[in-house]
Amino acid sequence: MCGIVAAVGSDDVLPILLDGLKRLEYRGYDSAGVALVEAPGRLRRAREVGKVAALERRLSTAPLKGLTGVAHTRWATHGQPSQDNAHPHVSGRIAVVHNGIIENHHALKRELIAEGYTFTSDTDTEVVAHLIERELHRHGDLLGAVDAAVARLEGAYALGVIDADRPGRVIGARHGSPLVVGIGEEGYYLGSDPLALLSVTDRFLYLEDGDLVEATRTGCVVHEWDERGGKRSPAVREPMRYEHDDPSVGKDEFAHYMLKEIYEQPVAVANALEGRLGSDQVLIEAFGPRAGQLLGDTRQIHLVACGTSYHAGLVARYWIEELAGIPCQVEVASEYRYRDVVAPPGTLLLTLSQSGETADTLAALRHARARQGQTYVGALSICNVPGSSLVRESDLSLMTHAGPEIGVASTKAFTTQLTALMLLALALRQLHGGDGELTARLVHRLRYLPTLLGDALKLDADIARLAQRFSGYRHTLFLGRGAQMPIAQEGALKLKEISYIHAEAYAAGELKHGPLALIDASMPVVALAPMDGLLDKLKSNLQEVRARGGRLLVFADPESGLEAADGMTVVNVPACCRFLAPLVYTLPLQLLAYHVAVARSTDVDQPRNLAKSVTVE
Template sequence: MCGIVAAVSTDNVLPILMEGLKRLEYRGYDSAGVALVEAPGKLGRAREVGKVAALERLLTAAPLTGMAGVAHTRWATHGEPSQDNAHPHVSGRVAVVHNGIIENHQALKAELVADGYVFTSATDTEVVAHLVERELKTRGELLAAVDAVVARLEGAYALGVIDADRPDRVVGARHGSPLVVGIAEQGCYLGSDPLALLKVTDRFIYLDDGDLVEATREGCVVHALDAAGRRRPVVREVLRYEHDDMVAGKGEFEHYMLKEIHEQPVAVANALEGRLGSDRVLVEAFGPRARTLLSEARQIHLVACGTSYHAAMVARYWIESLAGVPCQVEIASEYRYRDVAAPPGTLLLTLSQSGETADTLAALRHARKCRPDRYIGALSICNVPGSSLVRESDLSLMTHAGPEIGVASTKAFTTQLTALMLVALGLRQLRGGDEELTARIVHHLRYLPTLLGDTLKLEGEIASLAKRFSDYRHTLFLGRGAQMPIAMEGALKLKEISYIHAEAYAAGELKHGPLALIDASMPVVALAPKDELLEKLKSNLQEVRARGGQLLVFADPESGLEQGDGMTVVKVPGCCRFLAPIAYTVPLQLLAYHVAVARGTDVDQPRNLAKSVTVE
């Protein structure tokens, strides 16, 4: 979603703000802007529709200078993309940037209009600017004014606020939308993602919901509500960011997405590091409560959105077949609004790349609030330490994928799958499953990074095939068993970045309706690992060929499938059937990427999409 950067420093903060905005471009946005305190009592502001580069050109022609400022990339929710609707919003001496949604903004706006305030945008954020400006008239101090305002806001928000009369500070607020504080010798910084601030610091405070922070050049003070509802200074732990800043660059690759596809062998190796014994999974490495929670689980509810939901669907096959534990997979945006019949002993397993996905967080909170007697605990699988999902879960299994910049998830997905296989094997071990099979899968897990590296060697062949797809308008993806969610993921990737309509089906469902779509203009992509469903899949493929369909099959070298009229076969390196969903993900990612390149779309920042969906 939107991105926030704010800074107060001993130097001009404009370069820091602009660098932060560039690092947040991956989140998806349609306008950008900055505001600085140029001198006591004087605010300077610049806003532009489109990319950060357009804002940069504007500032080159008319530079701003100041030692305190806020900046923002906006993804339109209230009001169309326009300069008037772009952040920061200004009211008198106050400038505000905001992520999230203020649900009661209409009532607050009516109150402010009656009080004589004039609105120049269609956003909910402008309400906040006017409210803070009004409170400043009576309270005098920015922190007190923001505190009074947030007490009246309903919804989810992260705020960065500056006051032209106080060029030595920035105030931030967090409620339901991520905000971190960066600490450095020369100043203090706020960001919606640590990645935005890695140029100036690697030390961060992750704010809790309800926190206010007052940042100055000397440091920051975090204020939280006590049990009586009063604001009190609190100490929040300062954590060192563990990822190398160099990962923020594209290196030799044309796009972040391609770079991240090629990073998957290393990312998966990182996800496995320290978690495998000689012939078993080291459950203790998951965390202090892992053995208890996994041992006591009688049913697992897997809850996620988008790509993470597809990973959860694969995990259901693994957990039920390897550990015999019943699983229920739910889309978080549905789960949070359902009266879920969770039996006693249910373990809630949530997945989110960012740890800030609004629907997944809400589902976790809903489950804890509505049926606390039925859930033994919550396990999260996530890529961002210190994120809300991690902090609110009883146990977290970090994927260690490193920052993922491309909006279409790649390495975050395969590392989620890797972590989920570790969970499935951990559940199996604690239930006394066949040790020989466990040891065999662990052996194959050790070679999984090598397998993914070998699979990446198919890129040249896939890039050539992708050119055939650039003129198609529709594509059908087929898979069986645990490959069916991978087919869904392949379809999602293709539609996300190439804008080709794509659907996925369990191959056995062809004759129940989708077969009516098959003709020469409908390409069909199928996944054919060597498993117990291969012969069934071959029959499904013959149904397609008999109706003139054009098949692209990713197949095991020993599948017996060969090139022929209407069928192109790409041989994927042979692998353990349990790990095939991870291996077969890679060629589908490469196919989507090269089709998108052939069509000339914006691969890293596809239209209408954002990296971290932090509003409902």
């Protein structure tokens, strides 16, 4: 969730640290800070509440300079946003930045206070700084001190540590929170995300859980923990080249990253399909060399995800069960990991995550991996980041190829996940004896999906006008049936995320079981009406709303027979087959949420209280 940047180089690293923090702003944060070793024994720090721009303004009047430094954007977990709670935290000559949560920090704090340490923040991170400083007196070596300190920590962490008395080196540690090493020509760098370091390198080492790394200007050594030997030893981590475009090119002609990313969806979906479709079927090899066997052995799927990815999973359940005839259970990762899951033999664990570092989803994967061979046949991840933990720890993976997504409210990551899930549903159908004629028709229609999405974007101007009316409401109800129900949920999530209007979604058939009590002229209702077997039943549900004075906005197929009337606005969505309708109907809901948020003057790309990558519980 937070962002770490650290650097050791041959020239002043402050510009690199600040650039990295700006590149990590999309993750969400409430304060920012830097610490640099200006000279041996001289450690200086600057911290500010608010945006990185506020930190830059402070540094313009009181500049820092150094060849070694750490920087951080914080998203508050322990202690409110304040200058004292902002990172880096300092203890003596040590400065620390930390992502994650130290679960035993209360006990450690009591221990350190008893030894004379003074705490100036409410954070769990300050415990880490004092622990390392204490161990440094015992070991005399920064790497050994960090090693001894992390042995006492419980929870999740990624750390960047510098020592004022020994400039020219940065120590990193990873357990449960992501951390990468950037390999540059002028130095070595640490980042919680490769995006942070693209101005200086596109080559990265991805650290594993339990790794420590010591980086200097000319090289780095990764030390892994050997459980059998009970000690650390040097490890080989092969460099990987970052394949995505650099998002720092900006928003182009768009006012916000979110709008840019909405408009990128036709290309993003085309990229997700590229090289994965044969003439009349899905290419199973796209899922990996063992895909045929593992997917062929699958008898049931447990699909685990969070937030927007969870909604994509709910759509996929309809596709997988109808197209492949395989039972599919969809679970919120934060619940799945903490209950006694019954996984029948032949269960495939399917995980979805944009970042591949979502803490709850990773924990669910590791829970299943511990039981693999007993009930789980294996694990498949659908993800947007090739080198992420989720991908590395799964048996199979399918990259969505969405490219970097900067807006906190997910758009193209969602539609590319849906695209990948449709490919999976068809692959399972092929391997489990489904009718080839329907598969061939859907493969043909998938080829035209990017064009359909482009047509849906032509509704933008009409939706922008409608959004002005919506901006004054305090609540909104979304309705859908069948595979459109999760799309209604996603539409409600988008509206509340960025406009701060309370919104919720219901299956339209559930209106009479409670939600109908909410309907009056002050409660707008957004409904999705594609051409499918439930259209007539949906029309009856819409009449129930109109009879009670509700104000309807219906996104409908042109052949649905729905027409504008008093109290009902109808927006025609490009005609499409029912299987691909969830993708096409997603775009108008994204545009609606975006334009309502703009009308309400909220921070569209970085909505309050939210983070892009949720790497803590």
